[in-house]
Every structure is written in C-alpha cells, then in structure tokens.
Amino acid sequence: MAKLDRINNLFHEYSPTNVVKATKNDEAFANEVFDITAADNQSYFLKVLKSQHSSVIANEVVMQQRLLNAGIITPEYIEITPGYYVGQYENERFLLSRYIPGSSPKTVSPKLIKSFGATLAKLHNCLDGVTIPDNDMQWLNPKSVKADIATYNGSVKPALEGLFTYGSAIFNLNLPRAVTHGDLWLSNVFAEDDEITTVFDLETAEETARIVDIARTYTSIRFSSDYSVDKVIDSLVDGYNSAANEQLTSEEIANIRQAIAYVCGACATWHAVHGTRYRDPYIQLGSEVKT
CATH class of the missing domain: 3.90.1200.10 (Aminoglycoside phosphotransferase (APH), C-terminal lobe)
Structure with a gap:
C-alpha cells in the first residue's frame, strides 16, 4: 500500500485518476521505473528520476521523435503540465510515458x-x-x-x-x-x-x-x-x-x-x-x- 500511495502522489500531478497497480522494474539501475495501471485501465511507464537534468530530458524528447520518425518504437514522454515533461511531488521528480506492450528477450540467437x-x-x-x-x-x-x-x-x-x-x-x-x-x-x-x-x-x-x-x-x-x-x-x-x-x-x-x-x-x-x-x-x- 505504501508503494501505491507514493506512486499515486506522483501520478496525481498528471491526472486525478488513481493508480491501482504498480510493478517495479528491477533491471533499472540509474532510475526507478514502474509499470503502472490506472483505474481507467490506461497503462504507463513511470520513471522516478535520481539525477537527470532538464536539459538531458529535453534532448531525450528530441531523440524520441527522431526514433519514431525512423520507424523505431520508443516510449514518448507525456507533458505532465502544458510544456513540461517533468512532474514533481515534494522532493521526487518523475517522467511519464504510455505503456508499450512487449517483452525483453530472454534468450540469445x-x-x-x-x-x-x-x-x-x-x-x-x-x-x-x-x-x-x-x-x-x-x-x-x-x-x-x-x-x-x-x-x-x-x-x-x-x-x-x-x-x-x-x-x-x-x-x-x-x-x-x-x-x-x-x-x-x-x-x-x-x-x-x-x-x-x-x-x-x-x-x-x-x-x-x-x-x-x-x-x-x-x-x-x-x-x-x-x-x-x-x-x-x-x-x-x-x-x-x-x-x-x-x-x-x-x-x-x-x-x-x-x-x-x-x-x-x-x-x-x-x-x-x-x-x-x-x-x-x-x-x-x-x-x-x-x-
């Protein structure tokens, strides 16, 4: 429950809808990343930032568009408020993107x-x-x-x-x-x-x-x-x-x-x-x- 409360505090900076499920990605090292599902059945990736600066995130947005234009699927950051991709609740900053279905490869060929x-x-x-x-x-x-x-x-x-x-x-x-x-x-x-x-x-x-x-x-x-x-x-x-x-x-x-x-x-x-x-x-x- 404590984890959901924390995630909801962040998500509510974007939407009043409650998050009903949050699964942490244990393979992420530099930042905390969660797969989350809201009560309206919309799913997202939520990334809690540790050290990323705004200039880095702005560059990521540019690169995301380059990849998408080249036909490479990649998460696209959502504006939390108009013109701003980084949300913040108290001392925690976060990014949000739409969930993309799929899975990482488990074996190598x-x-x-x-x-x-x-x-x-x-x-x-x-x-x-x-x-x-x-x-x-x-x-x-x-x-x-x-x-x-x-x-x-x-x-x-x-x-x-x-x-x-x-x-x-x-x-x-x-x-x-x-x-x-x-x-x-x-x-x-x-x-x-x-x-x-x-x-x-x-x-x-x-x-x-x-x-x-x-x-x-x-x-x-x-x-x-x-x-x-x-x-x-x-x-x-x-x-x-x-x-x-x-x-x-x-x-x-x-x-x-x-x-x-x-x-x-x-x-x-x-x-x-x-x-x-x-x-x-x-x-x-x-x-x-x-x-």
Missing part, C-alpha cells in the same frame, strides 16, 4: 545479435546531427569513468585502472563518431521473433566513438549466451553493416576488442562505486578480450 547490430546502426543513422551535451547520465564517458576510478579505493582498483588505460586508447585513434545509445542491452529493448521492436532509455546517449555502442551491447550478449567472443563480434558487425549509412571501417573492426575492454572497465567501475554484484563479472569479461 544469432538472429537477435544481428538485430542488435542493425538497431545500433539505425539509431546512429537517425540521431545524426543531434547535439548532446556532457551530463551525469553518460556512464561510458571517459571523464566520468576516470573521475569514478579516482574516488574508488577498493581492492579491484588496479584492475579497473588497467582496463581503463588499455581500452581508453581508442579515443586517440580518431575513429568515426556517432550519437550513441550508451546502454543498449537485453533489458533495454523489446523483441519479437528475435527481431528488436522497441528501444528504451535514451538518457545515457552521448557523442563518442560508435564502436563503444557495439562494445556495450556485446557485454550484454556475452553475459546472456555461450557464444564465443568472435561469434558475437562478427554477428554484431554483420548486423550493423546491413543497416548503417556508413559501414564500419577496418580500423574500427580491428579495435572492437579494445573498445570492449574499455566498456567493461567503465561498467565495472560504475558497479564498484555503487556496490553491486556486477563488478567482478565485468572485470572478467574485459580481461578475456585484453591482449
């Missing part, structure tokens, strides 16, 4: 891996030209990772520093850049028949080397399947090149493993700082591609 690659390419295509300022949600940004490593004094700090030093060298190579999603993993998509249908959570978007996005998706697939390093990389590359306006260069492909090491170090650092159980698996995953 070569077809799904290629669909992930193609989806990344479509995202990069349609987000070209969007200006994304640096912000606190960009957990793969080298500045953020370096700052987090500096503040962390746990036992795995040398491993984090090693992955960062080795992997971050990709940013000195002048590789092709794109506005990247930054967190396209299994729980941030819906899929049907091993084809991705819906993309969620654009708050981690940034302009960076585009293979960083491929590396982030790689980590999710490796955690969720027994496919080899080469199989996952090759399938992602094939999928990406099938949909990209500009195919991956030979230099990009040659440095994907280094990008994976960087992303694993960045993710491990975030989880180390926040004390989750995913720290060591990311370190191990990064170590297997570090040569």
Whole structure:
C-alpha cells in the first residue's frame, strides 16, 4: 500500500485518476521505473528520476521523435503540465510515458545479435546531427569513468585502472563518431521473433566513438549466451553493416576488442562505486578480450 500511495502522489500531478497497480522494474539501475495501471485501465511507464537534468530530458524528447520518425518504437514522454515533461511531488521528480506492450528477450540467437547490430546502426543513422551535451547520465564517458576510478579505493582498483588505460586508447585513434545509445542491452529493448521492436532509455546517449555502442551491447550478449567472443563480434558487425549509412571501417573492426575492454572497465567501475554484484563479472569479461 505504501508503494501505491507514493506512486499515486506522483501520478496525481498528471491526472486525478488513481493508480491501482504498480510493478517495479528491477533491471533499472540509474532510475526507478514502474509499470503502472490506472483505474481507467490506461497503462504507463513511470520513471522516478535520481539525477537527470532538464536539459538531458529535453534532448531525450528530441531523440524520441527522431526514433519514431525512423520507424523505431520508443516510449514518448507525456507533458505532465502544458510544456513540461517533468512532474514533481515534494522532493521526487518523475517522467511519464504510455505503456508499450512487449517483452525483453530472454534468450540469445544469432538472429537477435544481428538485430542488435542493425538497431545500433539505425539509431546512429537517425540521431545524426543531434547535439548532446556532457551530463551525469553518460556512464561510458571517459571523464566520468576516470573521475569514478579516482574516488574508488577498493581492492579491484588496479584492475579497473588497467582496463581503463588499455581500452581508453581508442579515443586517440580518431575513429568515426556517432550519437550513441550508451546502454543498449537485453533489458533495454523489446523483441519479437528475435527481431528488436522497441528501444528504451535514451538518457545515457552521448557523442563518442560508435564502436563503444557495439562494445556495450556485446557485454550484454556475452553475459546472456555461450557464444564465443568472435561469434558475437562478427554477428554484431554483420548486423550493423546491413543497416548503417556508413559501414564500419577496418580500423574500427580491428579495435572492437579494445573498445570492449574499455566498456567493461567503465561498467565495472560504475558497479564498484555503487556496490553491486556486477563488478567482478565485468572485470572478467574485459580481461578475456585484453591482449
């Protein structure tokens, strides 16, 4: 009951209708996300914000429209009051979007891996030209990772520093850049028949080397399947090149493993700082591609 009271206090900033059901998404880390159903049988996603700034949310609205115009399904924020997408009750800020039916993939197939690659390419295509300022949600940004490593004094700090030093060298190579999603993993998509249908959570978007996005998706697939390093990389590359306006260069492909090491170090650092159980698996995953 306490959870419903809390959700209703937020939702009533948008509508007087009561929320009758609220289910928390346990896969969300950066913010709290709930699937909610109101008494009028309308369903929504409600996201309780922890650190997103208004400028980041404004950029998300622009990106949502770009994706929708490109035929990629994604939640579209609802104006809580005219002209304002962020609602607030006391000290809690929130976003609301219409519920989208579907489910995240539970198993991985070569077809799904290629669909992930193609989806990344479509995202990069349609987000070209969007200006994304640096912000606190960009957990793969080298500045953020370096700052987090500096503040962390746990036992795995040398491993984090090693992955960062080795992997971050990709940013000195002048590789092709794109506005990247930054967190396209299994729980941030819906899929049907091993084809991705819906993309969620654009708050981690940034302009960076585009293979960083491929590396982030790689980590999710490796955690969720027994496919080899080469199989996952090759399938992602094939999928990406099938949909990209500009195919991956030979230099990009040659440095994907280094990008994976960087992303694993960045993710491990975030989880180390926040004390989750995913720290060591990311370190191990990064170590297997570090040569």
